[in-house]
Amino acid sequence: MTVELTPYELRLASPMVTSYRSIESRHGVLVSIDDAGSVGWGDACPMEGWSRSSIDDVVHHLAAAAKHVDPDGAGDALDMLEGVPEARAALAGAFHDLSARRARVPLASLLAPTAIDRVRVNASIGAAATDRAVRDAVQAVSAGFTALKLKVGAASPDDDVTRVGAIRHAVGDDVEIRLDANGAWDVDTAIAVLDRLADTNVAFCEEPTAGIDAIATVGSRSVVPVAVDESARTIDDIIQALGTGSIQVVVVKPQALGGPDLAMQAVDLVHAAQATVVVTSMIDSAIGVAHAVHVAAAVGTEVAHGLATSPLLVGDVARALPIVDGHVLVPTQPGLGVSPV
Ligand SMILES: [Mg+2]
Numbered sequence: 001m002t003v004e005l006t007p008y009e010l011r012l013a014s015p016m017v018t019s020y021r022s023i024e025s026r027h028g029v030l031v032s033i034d035d036a037g038s039v040g041w042g043d044a045c046p047m048e049g050w051s052r053s054s055i056d057d058v059v060h061h062l063a064a065a066a067k068h069v070d071p072d073g074a075g076d077a078l079d080m081l082e083g084v085p086e087a088r089a090a091l092a093g094a095f096h097d098l099s100a101r102r103a104r105v106p107l108a109s110l111l112a113p114t115a116i117d118r119v120r121v122n123a124s125i126g127a128a129a130t131d132r133a134v135r136d137a138v139q140a141v142s143a144g145f146t147a148l149k150l151k152v153g154a155a156s157p158d159d160d161v162t163r164v165g166a167i168r169h170a171v172g173d174d175v176e177i178r179l180d181a182n183g184a185w186d187v188d189t190a191i192a193v194l195d196r197l198a199d200t201n202v203a204f205c206e207e208p209t210a211g212i213d214a215i216a217t218v219g220s221r222s223v224v225p226v227a228v229d230e231s232a233r234t235i236d237d238i239i240q241a242l243g244t245g246s247i248q249v250v251v252v253k254p255q256a257l258g259g260p261d262l263a264m265q266a267v268d269l270v271h272a273a274q275a276t277v278v279v280t281s282m283i284d285s286a287i288g289v290a291h292a293v294h295v296a297a298a299v300g301t302e303v304a305h306g307l308a309t310s311p312l313l314v315g316d317v318a319r320a321l322p323i324v325d326g327h328v329l330v331p332t333q334p335g336l337g338v339s340p341v
Helices: 055-066 085-103 107-111 130-142 157-171 187-196 212-221 235-243 260-272 286-299
Strands: 002-017 022-035 038-044 118-120 123-125 147-151 176-180 202-206 226-228 249-252 276-279 327-329
Touching: 002 055, 022 055, 022 085, 038 055, 038 085, 038 286, 055 085, 085 107, 085 260, 085 286, 107 260, 107 286, 118 286, 123 130, 130 147, 130 157, 147 157, 157 176, 157 187, 187 202, 187 212, 202 249, 212 226, 212 235, 226 235, 235 249, 235 260, 249 260, 260 276, 260 286, 276 286
Parallel strands: 123 147, 147 176, 176 202, 202 226, 226 249, 249 276
Antiparallel strands: 002 022, 022 038, 118 327
16 A cells, blocks of 8 residues: 655635635645555645644645555554644545445445435635625526625625625525625624624624634624634534534534544534534645535535635646536545546
8 A cells, every 4th residue: 555645736716815814826735545556535735824734744744644554554644643634634535535446435425325416515705895796696696506605804894794785685585695704803793793784694604703602602692693614623622612502503624624534523413413514625626625525415415515616726636526506516436536637
């Protein structure tokens, strides 16, 4: 069994502006495990300003762990990557791809026998001027998307309220609108802004403020449901968030949690608490996105997931999964179904 690391850099078609920074390109590393000609693929793509590990840390840890992969499987390599979730996600992902190939089933079916074959996804509308955001939103809806995610918190509350209202007016009542503030507001501002948006029928707001307890406070006092994303990075964090009883949606990023096995643990916890799972990619390569797609298919619900990120990149390491009518089609061949060309 041989492990190989292949670093990559992918440019975004236009910079992604969030409330904390602007991102122009993505640096990641592909992990491949070759077992007698059968190859499993994984992707590590930490997000600058979001992840706690840099790409250099991730490569360094993966190179060390790769030496501990033994002929029977991961050995203690995965344990060595505890605390570097993106690196663990890549190695665990490659092993899962390999296992599904051997079992001759799509990865999603290995994760859950009830996996679905197409996954509804949201279009992302980056924080931008109102007219541009409205144009992007209308274009996404005519392309078949039924859910839109808008970044908020980078502009003033007045501008955010105006932009969200204008988009609701432009796309009509049947399209789901969800927000992501990336923790930009304090508790009082979050409650005030969400209150002003009560008429626009916002489905939920991710990270209206920073920290699980503060988000739960907003959730308990706001008409708009709230979601945790970067404030809940581990299984323990997710347990804590669900325990508040005021957080209705949990964003599950297989890349940030440490791989498909840990993501499915999170999914089970969230469903047991009768909360909603939204699976998202991190503008990672087509390999990383495909891993998140299989987890979303294993979730098995009609909830829209945040997986339509490949079109944001100028090029990619492999052919990205097609998006048709606002859904990603889940590969039906054994394993991940995506590998570098
Ligand atoms: Mg988010």
